[in-house]
Amino acid sequence: MDAAAQRLQVAEPVAATKFLDGGLIEDPVREQQVLDAVAADATNRAIDPGYVTTIFRDQIDATVAIEYQRLAQWKLDPAAAPADAPDLASSRATIDGLNRAMVTEMADQWQALHSPSCTADLDAATAAVAQARALDPLYRQAVDFATRNYCR
Numbered sequence: 492m493d494a495a496a497q498r499l500q501v502a503e504p505v506a507a508t509k510f511l512d513g514g515l516i517e518d519p520v521r522e523q524q525v526l527d528a529v530a531a532d533a534t535n536r537a538i539d540p541g542y543v544t545t546i547f548r549d550q551i552d553a554t555v556a557i558e559y560q561r562l563a564q565w566k567l568d569p570a571a572a573p574a575d576a577p578d579l580a581s582s583r584a585t586i587d588g589l590n591r592a593m594v595t596e597m598a599d600q601w602q603a604l605h606s607p608s609c610t611a612d613l614d615a616a617t618a619a620v621a622q623a624r625a626l627d628p629l630y631r632q633a634v635d636f637a638t639r640n641y642c643r
Contacts, residue, residue, distance in 0.1 A: 492613070509562070604641055
């Protein structure tokens with residue numbers, strides 16, 4: 492759960508980069524690269540790549556939503572807009588590392604993700620991460636969306 496929240500928080504610097512550079516929020520080529528990489532990682536870890544790509548599709552969609560929200564906010568309030576941003580490659584390297592951590596954790600927690608107690612455990616983990624990371628309502632909603640298909 493924590494890696495999923497951390498990955499969502501990378502939406503801020505990515506949005507800042509795209510805002511300052513005029514880049515597009517959605518990048519279907521990059522998204523497919525991410526999905527292919529996590530599917531391959533899942534296969535190597537002997538877990539269902541379809542499950543993993545579903546999780547990451549939700550994660551990507553939640554991240555894109557945060558980026559759109561921030562760009563809209565900065566467009567309507569230019570004084571709140573960032574003055575600088577990290578290089579997109581640096582943010583993507585962070586995302587790639589978190590992706591690997593998430594797939595590793597899914598493999599390690601495979602039984603728990605498919606157990607009857609998964610929903611309760613997920614709710615508890617979400618609450619703990621939201622508090623520890625002081626997630627605002629937007630990020631809390633994004634975490635809920637990103638993790639909506641964890642329990643099977």
